Amino acid sequence: MTARIIDGKSIAAAIRRRIADSVRKHVAHGLPRPGLAVIQVGDNPASSVYVSHKRQDCREVGFHSEAYELPAETRQEQLLALVGRLNMDPAIDGILVQLPLPQHIEAQAVIERINPDKDVDGFHPENIGRLLLRLPGMRPCTPSGVMTLLRHTGEPLDGKDAVILGQSSIVGRPMAIELLNARCTPTICHSRSRDLQAKVRRADIVVAAVGREQFVPGTWIKPGAILIDIGINRNAAGKLVGDIDFAAACAQAAWVTPVPGGVGPMTRAALLENTLLAAEQHSRLG
Secondary structure, eight states, X not given: OOOXXXXXXXXXXXXXXXXXXXXXXXXXXXXXXXXXXXXXXXXOHHHHHHHHHHHXXXXXXXXXXXXXXXXXXXXXXXXXXXXXXXXXXXXXXXXXXXXXXXXXXXHHHHHHHSOGGGBTTOOSHHHHHHHHTTOOSSOOHHHHHHHHHHHHTTOOOXXXXXXXXXXXXXXXXXXXXXXXXXXXXEEEEOTTOSSHHHHHHTOSEEEEOSOOTTOBOGGGOOTTOEEEEOOOEEOTTSOEEOSBOHHHHHTTOSEEOOSSSSHHHHHHHHHHHHHHHHHHHTTSOO
């Protein structure tokens, strides 16, 4: 068996074209562009790259974009005040605070300060709760992007056994909710999970998000499985690799996402989708 590649890069490009077309039509009718504010605290190199990509995406689709680059010593109350001002700004439909934040700032307090209808990362407790209740608003971007990738395989999802490796609030937990809402049977595995190999071996869908280079060997993969690799790791040669042994997995799986070019572009595309949705909910587009 040779796995087929789920090309997140091309799928995300198609989503951006669709969003750009929607924006052009609305601007032609005299309506304002969706507005996204991105806040970065400190000069984390990886965060700087992510923010740069997000601003580039906004330019491509025609969004209004504002960037706030704050020094690492910014106090929590200063950041909360900025978020508060953006909450009230009618030109801004979405607010994204780039994580991680410096250790002296409580990330959850900042997330909860963002108005839920401007929380385009989908991390606010209200948005997580709505997802759990099958009343989704702003959906967490990476899990949302993964669901789009899964739909593009054309494989029926209902009834499939799914294993998520990683229990973070950003990826693992909302990913389990998304899969449950799609009528899969999800299992979340973490550092205390027993007999991990056996759990993965039974899975029809594997979502790997542990941040460890080639953590999942090919021998763990069920023949015909769908593999979603969220991990981004740099190996000894400086090459970006995922959490799954890609070459070995391709001999077992039916579908697999590459690293890079799989989940990453879809996370950014989901952010744009959330921002467009937020603008529509604010009755500025429709």
